[in-house]
Amino acid sequence: MEIKDIQKLLDFIAHSSLDEVNIETGEFKVSVKRNAVTTVVAAAPAPVAVAPVAAAPAPVVATPAPAAAAPAKADESKYLTIKSPMIGTFYRSGGPDKPSFVEVGDEVATGKVVCIVEAMKLFNEIESEVSGRIVKVLVENATPVEYDQPLFLVEPA
Template sequence: MRIQEVRELIRLIDQSNIDEFEYEYEGAVVKIKKNSDSVVVNRGVVQADTYQPVEQVAPIAEPIAVQQVVKEEVAKVDDANLVKVTSPMVGTFYASPTPDADAYVSVGQKVSSNTVVCIVEAMKLFNEIEAEVDGEVVEILVKDGQLVEYGQPLFLVKK
């Protein structure tokens, strides 16, 4: 399944009255739940009657806390000199090329428009994300290994 197909599924489910959707194809499982307190991502192979999950993501914070974080983020981004580097796709954020390597960038580091700032892994493809702006990294908005959405801010860069 391609990332565009997953995005389209998310958009269609979001616009519908469906609260839960599950799709299984060639051992991959896509499970979408709306109005849920947690997100679970399972990667594994379906063999006979056994399924072995590989990764689970912790519950999402309370909705009120999420609203407060979003309001604080909007206040920070209102500064005209700050530019958001956003995720071009849904996937998993990685701050470094390998688990034992140093992060691509850190707070206070100068970047140019073609500087690789992170990797977003989607469907076993590792996509290098460039800053696309010259400046200094002010804040890293996501944690290593965190799931990110299309258009989600990853970094704040001061021009």
């Protein structure tokens, strides 16, 4: 099984309602559990490794917010969000010595690269699906992101 096949499998699982998937052939065994702490990948002759997987955060119980916080939330409703299409590590630029793809105030068009998400040593350029002006960057550079996590707020053009 190649890395792109594993990525397709993980994308499928992320988009499905499955909580657990086990695949076993003569060459390998893959077991993936949603909200699990570890994923075990083993070759047929001997176990290879146990790799830690970031567990999904526990549900947060919302408490009533003060009345002053309500108008701020209403202001954000007019903005569009650019979300992460995968689980991985968020990077604002193509390298440590390179400038960020976008900054607050920059205009973006559909198809413009706004960041990179690294997943399994693959660097995936994330393109904007909306046109407008970047209002806020919601994620710190070099931090983990989840599937469908908001990355940027965009004021529509």
